Amino acid sequence: xxxxxxxxxxxxxxxxxxxxxxxxxxxxxxxxxxxxxxxxxxxxxxxxxxxxxxxxxxxxxxxxxxxxxxxxxxxxxxxxxxxxxxxxxxxxxxxxxxxxxxxxxxxxxxxxxxxxxxxxxxxxxxxxxxxxxxxxxxxxxxxxxxxxxxxxxxxxxxxxxxxxxxxxxxxxxxxxxxxxxxxxxxxxxxxxxxxxxxxxxxxxxxxxxxxxxxxxxxxxxxxxxxxxxxxxxxxxxxxxxxxxxxxxxxxxxxxxxxxxxxxxxxxxxxxxxxxxxxxxxxxxxxxxxxxxxxxxxxxxxxxxxxxxxxxxxxxxxxxxxxxxxxxxxxxxxxxxxxxxxxxxxxxxxxxxxxxxxxxxxxxxxxxxxxxxxxxxxxxxxxxxxxxxxxxxxxxxxxxxxxxxxxxxxxxxxxxxxxxxxxx
Amino acid sequence: xxxxxxxxxxxxxxxxxxxxxxxxxxxxxxxxxxxxxxxxxxxxxxxxxxxxxxxxxxxxxxxxxxxxxxxxxxxxxxxxxxxxxxxxxxxxxxxxxxxxxxxxxxxxxxxxxxxxxxxxxxxxxxxxxxxxxxxxxxxxxxxxxxxxxxxxxxxxxxxxxxxxxxxxxxx
Amino acid sequence: xxxxxxxxxxxxxxxxxxxxxxxxxxxxxxxxxxxxxxxxxxxxxxxxxxxxxxxxxxxxxxxxxxxxxxxxxxxxxxxxxxxxxxxxxxxxxxxxxxxxxxxxxxxxxxxxxxxxxxxxxxxxxxxxxxxxxxxxxxxxxxxxxxxxxxxxxxxxxxxxxxxxxxxx
Numbered sequence: 208x209x210x211x212x213x214x215x216x217x218x219x220x221x222x223x224x225x226x227x228x229x230x231x232x233x234x235x236x237x238x239x240x241x242x243x244x245x246x247x248x249x250x251x252x253x254x255x256x257x258x259x260x261x262x263x264x265x266x267x268x269x270x271x272x273x274x275x276x277x278x279x280x281x282x283x284x285x286x287x288x289x290x291x292x293x294x295x296x297x298x299x300x301x302x303x304x305x306x307x308x309x310x311x312x313x314x315x316x317x318x319x320x321x322x323x324x325x326x327x328x329x330x331x332x333x334x335x336x337x338x339x340x341x342x343x344x345x346x347x348x349x350x351x352x353x354x355x356x357x358x359x360x361x362x363x364x365x366x367x368x369x370x371x372x373x374x375x376x377x378x379x380x381x382x383x384x385x386x387x388x389x390x391x392x393x394x395x396x397x398x399x400x401x402x403x404x405x406x407x408x409x410x411x412x413x414x415x416x417x418x419x420x421x422x423x424x425x426x427x428x429x430x431x432x433x434x435x436x437x438x439x440x441x442x443x444x445x446x447x448x449x450x451x452x453x454x455x456x457x458x459x460x461x462x463x464x465x466x467x468x469x470x471x472x473x474x475x476x477x478x479x480x481x482x483x484x485x486x487x488x489x490x491x492x493x494x495x496x497x498x499x500x501x502x503x504x505x506x507x508x509x510x511x512x513x514x515x516x517x518x519x520x521x522x523x524x525x526x527x528x529x530x531x532x533x534x535x536x537x538x539x540x541x542x543x544x545x546x547x548x549x550x551x552x553x554x555x556x557x558x559x560x561x562x563x564x565x566x567x568x569x570x571x572x573x574x575x576x577x578x579x580x581x582x583x584x585x586x587x588x589x590x591x592x593x594x595x596x597x598x599x600x601x602x603x604x605x606x607x608x609x610x611x612x613x614x615x616x617x618x619x620x621x622x623x624x625x626x627x628x629x630x
Numbered sequence: 631x632x633x634x635x636x637x638x639x640x641x642x643x644x645x646x647x648x649x650x651x652x653x654x655x656x657x658x659x660x661x662x663x664x665x666x667x668x669x670x671x672x673x674x675x676x677x678x679x680x681x682x683x684x685x686x687x688x689x690x691x692x693x694x695x696x697x698x699x700x701x702x703x704x705x706x707x708x709x710x711x712x713x714x715x716x717x718x719x720x721x722x723x724x725x726x727x728x729x730x731x732x733x734x735x736x737x738x739x740x741x742x743x744x745x746x747x748x749x750x751x752x753x754x755x756x757x758x759x760x761x762x763x764x765x766x767x768x769x770x771x772x773x774x775x776x777x778x779x780x781x782x783x784x785x786x787x788x789x790x791x792x793x794x795x796x797x798x799x800x801x
Numbered sequence: 802x803x804x805x806x807x808x809x810x811x812x813x814x815x816x817x818x819x820x821x822x823x824x825x826x827x828x829x830x831x832x833x834x835x836x837x838x839x840x841x842x843x844x845x846x847x848x849x850x851x852x853x854x855x856x857x858x859x860x861x862x863x864x865x866x867x868x869x870x871x872x873x874x875x876x877x878x879x880x881x882x883x884x885x886x887x888x889x890x891x892x893x894x895x896x897x898x899x900x901x902x903x904x905x906x907x908x909x910x911x912x913x914x915x916x917x918x919x920x921x922x923x924x925x926x927x928x929x930x931x932x933x934x935x936x937x938x939x940x941x942x943x944x945x946x947x948x949x950x951x952x953x954x955x956x957x958x959x960x961x962x963x964x965x966x967x968x969x
Contacts, residue, residue, distance in 0.1 A: 242841040243834045247850040287661065327758060331684040338692025342664065345699055349657055357703070364700040371693065388759050418824065595834045596827065 213314075217323045221303045224579070228586065229463040230265035236590045237261065243594045257535060269456070277452040280351055287350035292450065292457035295343030299464035302336045305329035306471045307391050309481050309575040310488055313567045321481075321575070322391055329390040330382060333472060334375055337427050340465070341367040344429070344436060344446045347458070351449035359445030362601070363436040366426055369608035370433075374423035376616030380416040380623040381409055381476055394480035398487045406484040409477035415619045417477045419612055424473060426608070428465040431593035435601060470585030471578075478581050481574040491573060495566035496559040498573065503553045510547035514540050632676060639672035651725075656702045660695060667691040679757035860941060865925045867942040868916055869963035871935050878961060880935040882909040886927035894920035895927060914957040918945055 238261055241248025249261040257263075279288070309321035326332050341363050348360020382388060385396040393409075401407040410417045426433040437445030447458040474480060483491070491498070517540035524536060561569060599607070646666025653659040667690045674683035755761050766774050819825050841848055851858060871879045882899035900912035927936050940963050947953050 239838060242838045245837060245841060245848060245850075247845070247848055247852075284655075284658070287658070326680060326684075328681050328684045331681070331688060335684050335688040335692055338688055338696065341696055342661075342699075345696075345703070346661070349703055361700065361703060364696050364703075368693070368696060368700070591831060591834065592827075595830045 213319050214323060217321065218304075221306075221308070221323060222300070224308075224582075225300065225303065225464055225467050228467050228583075229460055230269075232463045232466060232586055232590070233265050233268070234262055235587065236593075237264065239587075239590050240594045243591075257538065259535065259538075272452060272456040272459075275452040277454065279451075280353060280449045282352045283449070284350040284352065287346045289454075291343050291347035291350060292454045292461075293343075294346065295340070295461040296457050296464065298336060298340045298343060299461045299468060302333055302468045303471070305332050305390050306475050307394050307480060308578045309571050310395075312571050313564070320391065321571070325389065325391050328388050330378055330388045330393070333390075334371070334378070337374070338367070338371055340427065343461075347450065348436075348446040351446075353449050355442040355444075356446050356448045358442045359436040359438075359448070362438075362442075363429065363446060366429075366433060366435060366604065366608075369605060370423045370426035370612070373419050373608065373612035373616045374427065376613070376620055377413075377416040377419035377423060378476065380413050380616075380619050383620070383623050383627055384409075384412050390475060394475055394482065397479040398482040400485075406479060406482070408479045408482075408484075413477070413619070413623070415615060416623075419616050419619065420477065421473060422607075422612065424469040425589070425592070426604075428469045428589070429462070430466065430469075430589050432596045432599050433604065434598060435604060438598060466586050466589045467582060469589065470582045473585045474578065474581035478585075480581075481578040483573065483577045486573075488570060488574075491570040492563075492566045495569040496561045499561065499569050500554070500559045502573075503550045506550040507547050507554065510543045510550065514543035514547060517543060636673065636676055639669045639676065642666075642669035643673065657699065660699050660702055663698075664691050664695045667695065677757075678752055681757055681759045681762050860943070862939070864941055864943070865923045865938040866940045867918070867945060867963060868921075868927070868936055868938050868960055869940050870914060870957065870960040871937060872961060878911060878914070878935065878957065879933055880911045880914060881907065881933060882911040882914075883932060885930040885932060886936055889926050889930040891924060891926065892920045892922045894918075911957060914960060915954050916960065918953040918955060919950065 238248045249264045250258050252258070252261070252263040252267040254263055304323045305326055307320070307322035307325075311318040311320050313319075344363040345360040348356040348358070348363070351357075381393065385393045387393060387396075397406070397408050399407045401411060405411055425431070429436050435445075437447065439445075442448075447455060450458060486498075517536050520536040521540060643666050646662050646669055649662040650659050650666060653662060667686060671683040671686040671691070674680075674686055873879050880897075882897050884897055884899070887893075887895035887897050894917040896913070896915045896917075897911050898913045899909045902908060902910040923938070925938055928938055942963070945953075
């Protein structure tokens with residue numbers, strides 16, 4: 208019974224992490240895109256006149272999509288048309304089952320591993336689920352009975368077949384190095400040091416594999432340089448053209464879920480997952496008090512600094528707009544000052560003197576935070592790349608997949624095997 | 631729990647297989663076949679062979695069926711109803727041959743060895759990637775390599791046939 | 802591979818090895834976008850975007866906005882219904898119905914003077930054609946919106962009460 212309960216809690220944590228990141232990523236995408244292109248981006252949706260730099264927009268989007276009419280093409284294939292969005296979403300979410308987000312959490316003297324399902328073939332599970340991901344897209348494209356959606360589905364299959372191979376080959380190099388298909392083993396192996404000073408991260412031992420993997424992940428998530436299945440300029444919106452209302456919302460959310468999955472995979476396979484470089488678990492636990500103190504102090508200083516920046520804005524922009532927006536800098540100042548006060552309050556609790564139980568908890572929290580930070584960075588990388596690179600042409604896509612990435616993957620695997628046999 | 635899952639996966643698999651044969655639209659058939667493959671993977675997982683279960687999804691449900699769908703969709707295009715054609719009544723018994731063959735195989739196995747073969751405990755590490763790799767690259771190495779050569783020959787043959795310049799009606 | 806639509810020379814440009822492996826060039830591109838992002842976050846107020854309904858662009862005095870009809874000192878329209886503007890109008894958007902003026906010194910006056918703002922191309926030729934400076938486009942109004950096509954056909958009374966300062 209206990210194991211069912213803890214698994215449910217772990218699933219809940221992962222679910223909340225993803226579902227919390229999706230609106231944040233949508234905001235980051237729109238605002239980041241705007242700032243990269245020298246625009247201000249969305250800032251109109253407001254609650255009682257407070258706009259919060261567009262943070263209200265995701266709520267407005269959701270409300271709009273929920274209350275919109277669900278328009279369907281008349282000649283659709285009913286069952287597959289309705290199944291497709293759910294399939295896309297389910298597949299996007301199920302990869303998380305095997306990604307560890309921390310070492311362990313000690314509850315009542317028992318160590319609970321922080322991964323939902325510790326499969327001994329976890330890495331293959333990732334590949335298997337990724338390969339199922341294309342079905343939702345294909346079904347959507349075919350069942351809507353529209354030439355544009357159909358072309359989007361066809362493109363998606365062709366792209367999937369081409370890049371799945373390179374993804375698998377890139378990961379096989381990693382499997383050779385860490386000698387396991389279990390993702391927890393791979394992440395644990397990345398906590399070691401190479402030559403005594405370099406963290407043995409996947410990106411250090413497998414740089415070519417990392418490049419291949421990140422390109423393949425971009426292709427699998429259908430994100431920008433590889434978003435041919437929805438190429439607006441050629442096939443309108445591709446596979447989800449005929450969807451509206453909540454069904455479209457599912458496709459939209461699935462795209463961001465895929466991004467978070469991709470980011471989590473890159474972090475887990477090539478950037479040490481929850482490992483903090485040079486701070487393995489025993490060191491973390493031994494110095495938990497010191498680290499917590501430093502962390503809280505840094506938080507105090509940082510929040511205070513941001514609060515001061517907001518204070519300056521409050522003084523400079525007094526009565527600039529003449530409506531509720533004048534109160535926004537005040538809100539920001541109060542928020543950051545409150546955070547600083549909270550952290551300072553934490554310092555008063557003498558964090559440098561935590562006991563062994565507390566040290567364990569602190570170490571776990573630090574590792575989970577490290578994992579989340581890495582995921583956030585790589586999720587941002589997806590957005591950043593989208594607003595930097597143009598889309599590939601179809602022949603370029605196929606050339607890159609078959610003539611560059613596949614041979615490189617095979618070569619990388621062979622070189623890795625030879626080097627490992629010699630060492 | 632395991633018994634329930636077994637019957638669940640088994641029923642799903644049989645349903646998937648039946649629907650694959652019964653459906654008129656080739657694309658829908660393919661989708662049911664994927665469903666059957668995933669159910670089969672569930673049965674493999676229940677038989678303590680997670681590696682084979684994952685490979686079942688990765689290779690059959692993932693890679694091969696994507697190719698199948700790709701080809702079917704390229705040839706068939708967006709939603710089209712297949713022709714309504716009835717099977718000749720004389721051929722109906724043919725449908726029963728594959729399930730009967732399986733029943734006979736399992737039946738002779740039980741008659742020879744009794745049910746003991748199904749209930750003996752499994753050796754440690756059974757079905758793990760290491761176990762499969764040892765069998766594949768040890769005991770069955772020759773067969774494994776011969777099959778890969780056969781597949782290579784098939785690929786080259788397909789390329790050779792596909793590459794041939796054909797007379798097209800509009801040329 | 803060659804494409805016919807490309808300007809001469811662009812397809813034949815030889816890429817260096819570093820350019821052809823993409824990685825370095827992608828990193829350079831990412832640096833460019835990051836520079837814009839950070840620069841814009843640090844100096845939000847210097848962004849060229851204008852927050853339109855709150856802030857409005859200041860146009861030159863010569864900007865041709867919505868038309869107005871000038872008045873004589875007694876408040877009647879200066880227009881003498883000579884049909885010059887409607888004849889000259891390239892968009893054919895001015896409709897004038899003339900009537901005899903009670904004052905014998907003035908020949909005619911416009912019984913109705915309609916402008917279809919949806920047809921108007923804001924070229925200003927009516928201003929130039931007018932012999933008695935009765936029509937001007939100096940109101941500076943450019944926010945011309947309505948809920949129906951009929952509402953865009955504005956009549957004499959409306960045009961007479963258009964003012965230069967932008968208020969109605």
